[in-house]
Ligand code: SF4
């Protein structure tokens with residue numbers, strides 16, 4: 001694609017990167033074929049190619065965002081399905097991140113919109129605040145019909161209870177039965193995940209400890225920053241990124257880290273992008289790059305570094321039919337797809353593909369809260385496709401997808417790591433107790 005940025009504009013690092021991305025696009029439109037919003041809405045501007053034009057026009061012509069542009073960019077899920085399809089290697093992720101940040105700087109959203117986005121930006125990344133608001137939400141759930149539509153929908157998505165934590169809160173979880181651990185990793189326990197599904201982190205820690213890996217959970221790391229990053233709130237996101245980078249890098253230098261483990265693929269995608277985000281920051285670029293290099297999804301880490309010790313016991317003798325839901329941030333963002341499937345297959349169960357598995361379930365960070373109508377349609381389609389393969393349960397690698405899909409079906413859904421933990425000596429996951 002031809003671009004017309006001036007020399008002056010190209011001095012800006014973000015314009016420079018976006019210009020390179022735009023030049024790669026050859027307008028072929030292949031990406032539209034796998035874009036969930038284009039498929040649902042059928043509008044060119046609700047597909048990647050149209051959005052690329054909108055972003056190009058804003059950036060190149062120094063235009064502030066307007067209502068029309070914001071509508072179509074807001075409808076993008078950041079699922080990155082278009083990146084998997086694009087034959088020219090267009091990095092839509094970096095372009096839309098730049099577009100969102102430009103919108104945040106140049107467009108004044110309607111009052112309600114601003115209030116909701118600011119609320120989400122403050123509450124979700126803060127586990128203490130999130131727990132307080134979450135508990136209040138549980139209390140007002142029976143009266144949700146009294147609230148305006150968007151608030152009502154947000155309340156309905158919230159879980160009805162927060163499970164109790166079973167592992168004590170510690171900064172270092174030592175490897176079991178070994179004087180010296182075989183490896184030492186840091187675990188990102190996530191902001192929302194640790195509150196609504198603490199069992200995922202507990203299964204991860206148990207599993208790693210049982211296989212000789214020491215797990216470090218630095219106390220001041222909560223959110224990875226992606227929530228604010230995707231809301232276009234670059235300044236807030238950068239503050240979190242910088243804090244995380246300095247804490248992990250210090251741990252890496254002082255005590256050694258073999259990896260930083262993410263068990264939430266949305267967060268893992270952002271951690272793996274820290275290096276790019278700080279590419280022009282002389283002080284941080286080396287550290288940020290190192291953090292990105294160290295980051296592994298839990299499935300990648302297990303596959304590459306751990307000889308899993310599968311155990312047969314009375315409880316797991318039955319063969320289950322398991323549907324694997326490949327989260328967009330995992331399959332499109334990190335290009336990790338076969339690894340978790342192969343890990344689950346090692347448990348001896350049947351693993352089945354979900355038809356149209358490349359399409360988003362509608363979760364997409366805060367998307368199901370902000371774009372509820374589209375998110376609901378995507379969820380409905382996802383559930384129809386899951387039912388076609390009639391699984392006994394579903395596994396995935398992202399808490400957002402777990403929450404979203406659980407709102408659409410009674411088929412149990414849990415994190416892949418909970419299944420691997422169970423089959424290597426951990427407890428049977430609570431959600432599967434009736435199977
Ligand atoms: S990220 Fe997903 S929703 Fe957004 S343009 Fe690409 S395919 Fe469409």
Ligand code: SF4
Pocket residue numbers: 024025026027028029030031032048049085086087088089090
């Ligand atoms: S598939 Fe790639 S090159 Fe073709 S229009 Fe989409 S982004 Fe551009």
